[in-house]
Amino acid sequence: ELKVEQNPLFLSMQEGKNYTIYCNYSTTSDRLYWYRQDPGKSLESLFVLLSNGAVKQEGRLMASLDTKARLSTLHITAAVHDLSATYFCAVDSMEYGNKLVFGAGTILRVKS
Amino acid sequence: EPEVTQTPSHQVTQMGQEVILRCVPISNHLYFYWYRQILGQKVEFLVSFYNNEISEKSEIFDDQFSVERPDGSNFTLKIRSTKLEDSAMYFCASSDLPVPRVNEQFFGPGTRLTVL
Numbered sequence: 001e002l003k004v005e006q007n008p009l010f011l012s013m014q015e016g017k018n019y020t021i022y023c024n025y026s027t028t029s030d031r032l033y034w035y036r037q038d039p040g041k042s043l044e045s046l047f048v049l050l051s052n053g054a055v056k057q058e059g060r061l062m063a064s065l066d067t068k069a070r071l072s073t074l075h076i077t078a079a080v081h082d083l084s085a086t087y088f089c090a091v092d093s094m095e096y097g098n099k100l101v102f103g104a105g106t107i108l109r110v111k112s
Numbered sequence: 113e114p115e116v117t118q119t120p121s122h123q124v125t126q127m128g129q130e131v132i133l134r135c136v137p138i139s140n141h142l143y144f145y146w147y148r149q150i151l152g153q154k155v156e157f158l159v160s161f162y163n164n165e166i167s168e169k170s171e172i173f174d175d176q177f178s179v180e181r182p183d184g185s186n187f188t189l190k191i192r193s194t195k196l197e198d199s200a201m202y203f204c205a206s207s208d209l210p211v212p213r214v215n216e217q218f219f220g221p222g223t224r225l226t227v228l
Contacts (some may be wrong), residue, residue, distance in 0.1 A: 031215065033216065033217075043203065090155075099169065100217055
């Protein structure tokens with residue numbers, strides 16, 4: 001069974017601070033996806049990481065993938081209130097078909 | 113920008129009733145999915161669909177569930193006899209390439225199903 005674990009599950013941080021969300025997964029896969037979800041809304045694709053060592057950045061968010069460690073990180077730099085949302089990582093693998101297996105999500109609250 | 117659409121946005125039904133949730137995937141996408149998210153929990157895979165047939169389904173997707181692509185644009189999820197535990201947000205997603213190529217899935221806005 002493909003398992004995806006995120007931590008922390010809840011993160012409350014002050015504006016201007018930095019923090020990292022971690023995503024571990026249980027199978028060999030070189031593809032990982034990060035999504036953002038606002039309350040009551042759908043999932044918005046943030047990053048697609050397709051190889052070991054992949055790093056992508058968009059604004060104050062930077063995602064990286066280490067396939068050897070089966071670990072992805074989502075780093076938040078100088079957080080602002082607008083980043084408050086739930087962040088999910090998801091993994092797929094040829095071994096498990098086309099489905100995305102999601103982590104539990106990290107609820108991020110940025111306090112001003 | 114192309115997007116996945118879903119109707120209705122909210123469906124309230126009585127236990128034991130049938131519901132049909134509708135989705136219009138992005139037009140050039142070939143792979144379609146249903147996921148669900150029980151309130152406050154993670155997103156769970158239900159079923160994937162390609163070339164007019166189910167490619168994969170989860171344990172959740174039992175005989176009460178079915179999917180169909182009745183025409184060239186719609187993709188539906190039917191729950192034949194709803195149970196209280198079917199109350200959740202149901203997301204439709206689509207992608208244009210499967211594993212091992214890029215499988216970026218685009219999600220619709222969701223249908224909130226409430227079973228009373």
